[in-house]
Amino acid sequence: MARTGRPRAFDESQALERALMLFWSRGYGATSVQDLVEALSLERGSLYGAFGDKRSFYLAAVRLYWDTYERSLTAALREGPALPALREVLVTPARTPEDTPDAPHGCMIGNTTAELVPQDDEAREVVARAHARFIEIVAGALRRAQAEGEVTTAATPEAQAQLLLFTVQGLSLVSRAGVDQAAALAAADALIDALRA
Secondary structure: OOOOOOOOOOOHHHHHHHHHHHHHHHOOOOOOHHHHHHHHOOOHHHHHHHHOOHHHHHHHHHHHHHHHHHHHHHHHHOOOOHHHHHHHHHHHHHOOOOOOOOOOOOOHHHHHHHHOOOOOHHHHHHHHHHHHHHHHHHHHHHHHHHHOOOEOOOOOHHHHHHHHHHHHHHHHHHHHOOOOHHHHHHHHHHHHHHHEO
16 A cells, blocks of 8 residues: 655645735745745745745745635625725725735735746736736626716726726835825726726
8 A cells, every 4th residue: 555645734725825925025036935934834845845846835825815816806896886896906905004014015916927927937827817817807897887887988898907907006016115005095096087987
């Protein structure tokens, strides 16, 4: 009978969630394997055995981030007025509590675009899938909002969703360097007003 090895003595899903927060707050390049070992209280061998190398671990964390974000986005846009929910989508990446400077900044998809996408085909695929799903979900909500007279029909829902994607990703990247929250809110309000019927 083949040996299956010793069962892992840690919860992989919890370890991945903790790694997600570390990668999100520090970024891929600034998070070392030793940082992960210390934050997760794991031996290097256990980390590599469960998740592979740092890049594989990071991409698993990005996929978890997107899956969680997609569920939240879908729920927020499922019913009710679309514009208040979309405004919240726009301004969320710019919000970081001032008393927690190590808190995550921006959108992890945007952060991945900036750090990995130019050189990494797998990261590019993860980001492209997330962008496509964002547009699909948001365009669906905008289509309903156009039919209900809440949103202007001057552009297609897909074009409006693309504009929202560009804006939320731009705010995400700017927030990594620190953003004037009043300016971010004003920009979000200007876009929401432009979408209003």
